Amino acid sequence: MNTTNEPTADNQTVELLGINVHADRIANPKIRQIIAERVGERYLTGNYTETYKEHHQQYNKYDRYDKYDEYSKYDKHDRSAWGLWRETPPRVEEAPKCNTPQ
Amino acid sequence: MTSRTLSSAMTQVVEVANGRSVHFIWHGGEPLLAGLTFFEEVNKHSQLFRAKGHSVCNSIQTNGTLVTDRLLDFIATQRDFSLSFSLDGPRDLNDRTRMYKDGRGCFDDVFSGMHKTRDLAKHTAGFYPGGGVIVVVNKHNIKQLPGIYCFFRAQRMGFKLIPVIISGSADKSLAVSPIEFATAMNSLFDTWIDDTESVEIDPFTTMLGNLLTSEPIGCHHSVSCAGNFVAIGPLGDVYPCGRFDGVPEYHLGNVNDSGGLAAALNSSCHERLRHRTASTVPGCTKCEFSAICHGGCMHNAANSGDLMARDPFCSAYKLMYAHMRKYLLGELKRAT
Numbered sequence: 001m002n003t004t005n006e007p008t009a010d011n012q013t014v015e016l017l018g019i020n021v022h023a024d025r026i027a028n029p030k031i032r033q034i035i036a037e038r039v040g041e042r043y044l045t046g047n048y049t050e051t052y053k054e055h056h057q058q059y060n061k062y063d064r065y066d067k068y069d070e071y072s073k074y075d076k077h078d079r080s081a082w083g084l085w086r087e088t089p090p091r092v093e094e095a096p097k098c099n100t101p102q
Numbered sequence: 103m104t105s106r107t108l109s110s111a112m113t114q115v116v117e118v119a120n121g122r123s124v125h126f127i128w129h130g131g132e133p134l135l136a137g138l139t140f141f142e143e144v145n146k147h148s149q150l151f152r153a154k155g156h157s158v159c160n161s162i163q164t165n166g167t168l169v170t171d172r173l174l175d176f177i178a179t180q181r182d183f184s185l186s187f188s189l190d191g192p193r194d195l196n197d198r199t200r201m202y203k204d205g206r207g208c209f210d211d212v213f214s215g216m217h218k219t220r221d222l223a224k225h226t227a228g229f230y231p232g233g234g235v236i237v238v239v240n241k242h243n244i245k246q247l248p249g250i251y252c253f254f255r256a257q258r259m260g261f262k263l264i265p266v267i268i269s270g271s272a273d274k275s276l277a278v279s280p281i282e283f284a285t286a287m288n289s290l291f292d293t294w295i296d297d298t299e300s301v302e303i304d305p306f307t308t309m310l311g312n313l314l315t316s317e318p319i320g321c322h323h324s325v326s327c328a329g330n331f332v333a334i335g336p337l338g339d340v341y342p343c344g345r346f347d348g349v350p351e352y353h354l355g356n357v358n359d360s361g362g363l364a365a366a367l368n369s370s371c372h373e374r375l376r377h378r379t380a381s382t383v384p385g386c387t388k389c390e391f392s393a394i395c396h397g398g399c400m401h402n403a404a405n406s407g408d409l410m411a412r413d414p415f416c417s418a419y420k421l422m423y424a425h426m427r428k429y430l431l432g433e434l435k436r437a438t
Contacts, residue, residue: 016314016434017427025437030295031310031430038311 014043103136103336105143107358111334112147114363116156118332123157128183129333129344134168138176145182161186161232165200167208169215174222177231184232185219187212191250195243199276216259235261239283240276247290251303260302263287265415267345269405280418287418288425295429306426312394313427322399322413328375332367340366342375345401352404375400375409383412391423 013020016039023035023043036044103111116124126144128136144160151158159182166187177183189212190196197207220233237243237250247263254261265283266276278286294303305320312318321327321343333344338357346352352375355366366372380386383397397403398413406414413419 017430019431019434019438021434021437023437026433027436028295028433029298030300030307031433033300034307034311035314038315038317 014039103140103338107336107338108140108143109147110362111338111357112144112151114357115332115334116151116158118363118367119156121156123159124151126158126160128160128162130163130165132165132168133162134164134173138170138173141173141183142176145176145180148182160184163188163236164215165208166212166215167202169218171218174218174231178222178226181226181229184230185215186232186234186236187216187219188238189213189216189235190237190240191243191246192253195246195250198242199238199240220259233259235259237261237263238266239263239278239286240266241278242276244278244282244286247286248293251290251294251301255297255299255301258299258301260304262304263290265418267402267405269345280415281421283415284418284421284425287422291422291425291429305422309423310426310430313423313430316393318394318396323395323419325396326376326379327400328372328378332363334363342372343401345399346404349404378403378410383410385412385416389416389420391420394423395419 013022014035015021016023016035023032023039024045026032026035032044112126115126126148128141128144141162148158148160161184163186166185166189169185177185188200189209190199193207193209196209196212200209200212201207216233216235219231222231223233235254239247243250250261265278265280266272268274268277290303291306294301294306305322308320308323312320312323318324321331324330328342331343333341333347334357335341335347339347340354340356340363341347341349341352342354352371354369354372355361355363357363357366359365361368378397378400380389380392380396383403386392386395386397389395395416398416398419400409400413402413402415403409403411
């Protein structure tokens with residue numbers, strides 16, 4: 001899997017569920033990851049996994065469940081402390097412009 | 103399983119695969135009861151196949167109570183076998199359904215084995231020794247799926263959720279209905295899909311991929327699992343999959359018989375199984391998800407009385423696929 005910042009995709013669209021989309025504009029990193037694995041990495045720029053990691057680093061500090069003996073709190077968890085990707089700017093704002101086909 | 107049967111079974115599977123990759127999944131009961139010597143023998147055969155150019159890998163689905171340092175050393179040295187564990191959530195949930203004969207819960211032993219396996223990965227660059235988890239969703243834990251997710255999320259452990267299948271002498275009070283399962287899973291999906299943590303939950307990732315590609319993977323939803331899976335019992339008996347093990351009606355043959363595995367896979371029973379597809383299962387042809395579901399699990403169907411009928415969890419799959427598709431359509435429309 002390419003995790004460099006070099007763009008690997010052009011501006012091509014892919015038809016998913018009957019809709020032509022720019023996969024890079026899909027905000028949810030989980031969906032982008034599944035597209036990379038099941039549809040093709042070529043529809044995504046090379047740094048899509050890096051962006052995902054950035055999200056983790058940003059939000060892991062809020063993780064109150066990093067010790068396994070604290071799991072007993074599971075039924076009292078405060079989900080508002082979790083990182084939700086919707087709280088971050090949409091991925092399309094960060095994506096490099098890739099006009100050159102490989 | 104005797105050495106003769108083991109050798110014969112592995113050899114015949116590789117022959118029948120005819121160049122395709124072979125993945126041996128060592129199931130039980132509890133497969134680690136067979137002892138390390140057994141797996142050393144499996145490894146020896148696997149190495150011989152690999153030396154001849156065959157692609158062969160091994161994994162062990164274990165309850166995790168017999169994972170020893172010696173076993174992990176062997177796995178690390180040979181770079182063979184990945185371990186997958188069965189754990190039904192945090193201690194209080196797991197220990198209600200998974201306990202030793204004396205009533206003690208097995209959580210601590212399993213959890214220790216899982217962490218040791220994951221730690222092993224630090225020393226086996228390029229080889230994944232496993233550490234994934236299967237969670238059986240039952241009456242006791244179905245309302246706690248968000249908590250179970252929270253628990254595994256904290257461990258950064260991916261997991262797979264499957265509904266409990268009541269067969270044989272299983273406790274019927276543990277059963278969950280398809281609607282209960284789908285409702286709980288859809289609620290969990292909403293939590294999981296918007297969380298930045300990348301912990302993988304199967305079947306969500308598999309089903310989302312099936313929707314996006316219209317090319318289903320996974321034994322429940324593939325075109326016909328009978329073309330890709332076969333189970334061989336300790337005496338060499340051949341069944342369509344491990345769930346049918348011991349059911350006389352689905353005994354296909356024995357690897358030690360004259361025709362061996364090839365004859366078993368050419369039996370009329372196996373041919374019938376191969377033809378169970380969405381086009382032959384009543385009700386599937388009109389279903390909007392038939393192309394990515396294919397009638398579901400044939401064992402679930404057989405277990406409820408009719409192999410050629412729909413999987414009784416069909417209504418759950420429909421609700422889950424519809425829920426995920428709605429989410430996907432929203433995301434995709436925003437990305438046009």
